Amino acid sequence: MSRVVVNVMPKPEILDPQGKAVTGALQRLGFHGLSVRQGKRFEIEVDGEVTDEVLAEIRDAAEKLLANTVIESFEVVAE
Amino acid sequence: MSRVVVNVMPKPEILDPQGKAVTGALQRLGFHGLSVRQGKRFEIEVDGEVTDEVLAEIRDAAEKLLANTVIESFEVVAE
Structure with missing residues (x-):
């Protein structure tokens, strides 16, 4: 795997209302000088090895399903 | 910054119902052999340098606000 x-x-x-809310909450809790943007992290377990084809497939899946590319950008990272 | x-x-x-839903949707779209867990990614811009104190502060903030440590784990990464 x-x-x-x-x-x-x-x-x-x-605009990132979730990030704005988190930034405001942090300030109220006494954490200053931090500005937050909130996104999503998908950890994908792959059967077998991570080949270039698998990465291309996952990039395709990210474009079609994981990200809304009108408002979101994504990156694919093999770990 | x-x-x-x-x-x-x-x-x-x-259990991760969001990840399960994404896994199922990927299969229906023809992406097989992928198992997904979904989490959150917070990108935090820090005024000034990332010192050990800043990292400790952010770890504290993550425990108090960003993660629900009953059901979630978190990691802090300086980029």
Whole structure:
């Protein structure tokens, strides 16, 4: 079993209300000087080895299902 | 500005309905042999340098606010 991670984040030009809420909550808790953006992390267990074809398949899956590419960007990382 | 990332994932012994739904959807789309767990990724911009104190502060913030440590584990990564 190998692992591939897909990180999905709101694009920089997109407002991120979840991140804004977390940033505000941190400040109220006394954590200052931190600015947060919130995204998603998908840990994908792959049967067998992580070949270039598997990575291409996962990139395809990320575009079709894991990320909304209108408002989100993603990266695929083999771990 | 420096960046620290906090990854929050459901603990292995905890059911992950979101991940299960994504795994099922991928199979229906024709992506086979992939098993997904879904978590959160927080990208934190820090004013100034990432010192050991800043990392300790962010670890504290993760425990108090970003992760529910009853059901989730987290890791702090300086990028």
